[in-house]
Amino acid sequence: xxxxxxSEPQTPLEESxxxxxxxxxxxxxxxxxxxHVDEDLLPYxxxxxxxxxxxxxxxxxxxxxxxxQTILRICSARQIPVVARGAGTGLSGGALPLVxxxxxxxxxFNKIVHIxxxxxxxxxxxGVRNLAISEAASDFNLYYAPDPSxxxxxxxxxxxxxxxxxxxxxxxxxxxxxxxxVKAITIQGDLITLGGTCLDSPGYDxxxxxxxxxxxxxxxxxxxxxxxxxxxxxxxxMAAFDSVEQAGDAVAAIIxxxxxxxxxxxxxxxxxxxxxxxxxxxxxxDAEALFLCELDGTAEEVADQxxxxxxxxxxxxxxxxHVAGDETERLLxxxxxxxxxxxxxRLSPDYYCIDGTIxxxxxxTVLQRMNEWSEQYGLRIANVFHAGDGNLHxxxxxxxxxxxxxxxxxxxxxxxxxxxxEVGGTITGEHGVGMEKINQMCVQFGSDEITQFHALKNAxxxxxxxxxxxxIPTLNRCAEFGALHVHHGELPHPDIERF
Amino acid sequence: xxxxxxxxxxxxxxxxxxxxxxxxxxxLNICGGSSKSFLGVGSNAHPIHTTEHRGIVxxxxxxxxxxxxxxxxxxxxxxxxxxxxxxxxxEPPAYSANATLGGTMACALSGPARPYAGAARDxxxxxxxxxxxxxxxxxxxxxxxxxxxxxxxxxxxGAMGTLGLILDFSLKVLPLPEYQLTLACPxxxxxxxxxxxxxxxxxxxxxxxxxxxxxxxxxxxxxRSAVIASAATLDGDPLTDDPAISAQFWTDLREHQHKFFQQxxxxxxxxxxxxxxxxxxxxxxxxxxxxxxxxxxxxxxxxTIRSTAQSAGGHAQLFRADDQLKALVGVFHPPGDHxxxxxxxxxxxxxxxxxxxxxxxxxxx
Numbered sequence: 042x043x044x045x046x047x048s049e050p051q052t053p054l055e056e057s058x059x060x061x062x063x064x065x066x067x068x069x070x071x072x073x074x075x076x077h078v079d080e081d082l083l084p085y086x087x088x089x090x091x092x093x094x095x096x097x098x099x100x101x102x103x104x105x106x107x108x109x110q111t112i113l114r115i116c117s118a119r120q121i122p123v124v125a126r127g128a129g130t131g132l133s134g135g136a137l138p139l140v141x142x143x144x145x146x147x148x149x150f151n152k153i154v155h156i157x158x159x160x161x162x163x164x165x166x167x168g169v170r171n172l173a174i175s176e177a178a179s180d181f182n183l184y185y186a187p188d189p190s191x192x193x194x195x196x197x198x199x200x201x202x203x204x205x206x207x208x209x210x211x212x213x214x215x216x217x218x219x220x221x222x223v224k225a226i227t228i229q230g231d232l233i234t235l236g237g238t239c240l241d242s243p244g245y246d247x248x249x250x251x252x253x254x255x256x257x258x259x260x261x262x263x264x265x266x267x268x269x270x271x272x273x274x275x276x277x278x279m280a281a282f283d284s285v286e287q288a289g290d291a292v293a294a295i296i297x298x299x300x301x302x303x304x305x306x307x308x309x310x311x312x313x314x315x316x317x318x319x320x321x322x323x324x325x326x327d328a329e330a331l332f333l334c335e336l337d338g339t340a341e342e343v344a345d346q347x348x349x350x351x352x353x354x355x356x357x358x359x360x361x362x363h364v365a366g367d368e369t370e371r372l373l374x375x376x377x378x379x380x381x382x383x384x385x386x387r388l389s390p391d392y393y394c395i396d397g398t399i400x401x402x403x404x405x406t407v408l409q410r411m412n413e414w415s416e417q418y419g420l421r422i423a424n425v426f427h428a429g430d431g432n433l434h435x436x437x438x439x440x441x442x443x444x445x446x447x448x449x450x451x452x453x454x455x456x457x458x459x460x461x462x463e464v465g466g467t468i469t470g471e472h473g474v475g476m477e478k479i480n481q482m483c484v485q486f487g488s489d490e491i492t493q494f495h496a497l498k499n500a501x502x503x504x505x506x507x508x509x510x511x512x513i514p515t516l517n518r519c520a521e522f523g524a525l526h527v528h529h530g531e532l533p534h535p536d537i538e539r540f
Numbered sequence: 541x542x543x544x545x546x547x548x549x550x551x552x553x554x555x556x557x558x559x560x561x562x563x564x565x566x567x568l569n570i571c572g573g574s575s576k577s578f579l580g581v582g583s584n585a586h587p588i589h590t591t592e593h594r595g596i597v598x599x600x601x602x603x604x605x606x607x608x609x610x611x612x613x614x615x616x617x618x619x620x621x622x623x624x625x626x627x628x629x630x631e632p633p634a635y636s637a638n639a640t641l642g643g644t645m646a647c648a649l650s651g652p653a654r655p656y657a658g659a660a661r662d663x664x665x666x667x668x669x670x671x672x673x674x675x676x677x678x679x680x681x682x683x684x685x686x687x688x689x690x691x692x693x694x695x696x697x698g699a700m701g702t703l704g705l706i707l708d709f710s711l712k713v714l715p716l717p718e719y720q721l722t723l724a725c726p727x728x729x730x731x732x733x734x735x736x737x738x739x740x741x742x743x744x745x746x747x748x749x750x751x752x753x754x755x756x757x758x759x760x761x762x763x764r765s766a767v768i769a770s771a772a773t774l775d776g777d778p779l780t781d782d783p784a785i786s787a788q789f790w791t792d793l794r795e796h797q798h799k800f801f802q803q804x805x806x807x808x809x810x811x812x813x814x815x816x817x818x819x820x821x822x823x824x825x826x827x828x829x830x831x832x833x834x835x836x837x838x839x840x841x842x843x844t845i846r847s848t849a850q851s852a853g854g855h856a857q858l859f860r861a862d863d864q865l866k867a868l869v870g871v872f873h874p875p876g877d878h879x880x881x882x883x884x885x886x887x888x889x890x891x892x893x894x895x896x897x898x899x900x901x902x903x904x905x
Contacts, residue, residue: 159738159741183741203687210685214662215685217662217694227878233878233882235879237853237854238853239812239813239855240659240829240833241659241811243855243874244901245695245698245703246661246698247882249695253691254691258690270743272743293603296604297602299625299718300715301714338762339743341765342745342762342766345764398683398685399683400600400605400682401602401603402600430683431683431685432685467687470685470686473687478688489676489677490679493675493677494689494690496890497695497889498690500888512689
């Protein structure tokens with residue numbers, strides 16, 4: 042990777058400074074917690090967005106709050122940037138290492154500290170996997186609601202940094218709605234507690250601000266999450282349609298009628314065919330669009346809602362309607378949707394996942410434009426949506442071994458995100474800006490908003506040491522990107538590597 | 541009022557007024573409907589009025605999102621939503637017919653549904669503000685999932701206008717429940733606290749729970765079949781057969797119209813973790829939010845009340861009192877040294893000249 046990803050030149054850490062830093066860390070960390078030779082560093086060179094790679098100079102793996110405080114104080118004193126990292130499953134390059142900074146791996150913070158059955162809360166360390174919380178709470182008939190599709194591997198600390206969603210967030214909210222308290226360390230090394238176990242906290246909503254801040258304001262060291270009682274009844278309904286428009290109309294009709302499904306997931310034909318081939322879950326492969334609608338609550342409520350939803354769907358041109366007969370079939374139907382990414386991955390050597398959100402009423406316009414571009418660029422697109430909240434995940438299929446195909450894929454992805462902004466949506470619903478969408482931030486926000494974002498970071502991190510260069514572009518970068526736009530994709534400096 | 545008067549954008553005029561104040565270094569007191577002007581420490585700063593900046597900008601019921609200007613009356617917003625069988629799920633108190641959306645979000649108060657449905661900040665999707673340098677800025681948006689940029693919308697929610705003047709706000713809304721019923725059950729406060737907490741751990745359509753003067757009140761709301769089935773399994777008798785009377789009970793509680801609130805001592809709002817036993821503070825106490833929000837009329841001294849709440853893991857806010865007492869002891873619980881520094885830094889970055897609502901939240905902001 043070249044340093045052209047960043048708008049400012051990146052000067053690598055000098056070897057003497059690197060080794061002096063290693064020696065300083067070794068004063069309070071065991072050998073195995075300070076990684077500094079190539080073979081140990083390589084696993085950290087990218088996150089889930091593996092097209093961006095950079096070997097970090099040093100990786101530290103602390104396991105106590107005091108160690109994190111000392112690390113940050115050292116980095117603050119030496120002006121060394123810090124990239125915090127959970128499991129590295131992020132999809133936007135947010136945990137991409139810097140040539141002049143350390144990676145602060147939080148994997149050793151992997152303990153569930155306490156589950157309070159009566160208060161229905163769990164206190165966990167940031168390196169705990171999302172799914173592990175629900176597994177541990179299951180004995181008490183409780184669970185942690187946000188369920189990003191990477192929940193088997195992603196950590197709760199990373200979920201806070203990205204404000205992760207999941208298939209159930211229309212009804213149960215995002216990470217920010219399900220976290221009560223975060224203990225975090227500032228770049229100055231101070232331990233701060235944001236939020237609390239009450240239902241509100243005095244002063245500014247700093248807990249809200251920390252969510253989705255992509256490791257740029259503070260380093261999370263402990264999280265208290267809210268646990269919910271498992272619903273006593275859950276039903277899943279599958280509906281197939283001859284067009285995406287009809288499926289979209291049915292979704293609008295359900296929500297307009299006053300029913301909030303626990304999950305509402307849609308797929309287009311290429312995604313349906315791929316998922317069925319992968320999971321053999323019983324999806325009708327002749328359908329143009331399909332959605333899964335999950336309803337949960339008390340038995341009476343679910344029975345009442347399922348009959349209403351069936352009527353609404355029948356009034357909106359459904360071609361096939363099926364309610365999962367038992368728990369096994371319900372899980373099988375979900376398996377198809379949850380494995381849509383790897384399923385699409387089998388159709389093509391590579392795929393690129395996009396993450397825009399749009400007001401749902403613009404769904405057919407956006408899909409039509411994507412189809413046109415797909416033909417124009419000669420790149421296939423399969424679509425899965427969180428239909429309830431308008432979050433689109435177009436998967437662009439490409440072959441990274443074909444020269445120029447990744448570049449065209451990224452350009453197409455950028456155009457799709459800009460279209461999301463044009464129709465009143467956003468460039469990222471849940472994957473974060475990271476490194477990947479930093480140019481599109483200049484489309485969504487003006488220079489005054491971007492300046493205010495930098496000012497907010499400055500309130501926490503005046504020397505810009507926490508994950509600098511990510512998530513919020515510099516104004517220079519936006520000026521350059523604007524210039525790129527004027528030239529209709531003819532890059533002014535085609536000789537510069539862009540990743 | 542003509543429709544043009546109900547729907548007008550004076551954002552540029554407000555921006556001009558802030559620009560003039562910035563050039564003169566003149567502090568401003570942001571005034572909406574003044575329904576919550578009692579909240580926080582008042583000031584003599586020059587008023588800037590938002591009530592004429594009003595109207596619904598967009599509302600798409602099937603997408604559960606509404607955007608309105610800050611001067612829009614809360615009652616107008618509630619009526620427009622109710623026409624589509626929708627509502628603001630956090631049940632914000634109005635306290636007067638003049639309450640506006642801007643003040644609702646700046647104060648971020650939530651009604652009895654709070655423990656079950658969430659707070660004002662949980663429904664905040666996007667906002668347009670004027671910052672302390674008279675720039676008009678837009679953050680967040682009109683979609684439910686949006687992680688582009690820092691969450692300035694939540695930062696504005698509950699900031700008491702100290703970081704910027706809210707021009708408009710986008711909110712997630714939810715369907716009105718089909719049916720509701722309130723159960724009343726005689727109970728000791730200790731028993732009620734345990735019952736209220738346990739109820740939230742079951743898959744039941746509970747949407748409010750409060751203990752007032754020897755009675756536990758529980759609101760069930762949702763599908764009619766679910767409410768009736770649930771009521772049959774719980775202690776207590778229906779307060780009334782009329783859903784409108786049931787609703788009025790909770791409205792009175794939310795709006796401080798319930799007879800409990802006809803007292804003259806200083807009124808404190810105490811926020812505590814679940815299952816916190818009754819606090820050792822003298823005075824008359826009402827328990828809302830399943831016991832986690834307590835309204836207390838007490839003449840005990842502020843330091844005792846604050847330290848008792850803090851020892852229980854909570855905090856205390858001097859909600860209604862005379863100006864002299866508010867100025868003397870402060871209104872909002874102090875957040876601790878490190879967080880107070882962050883508050884000062886953030887205030888500096890949004891409002892470097894200290895124009896907006898000086899001292900309303902904390903004395904040095």
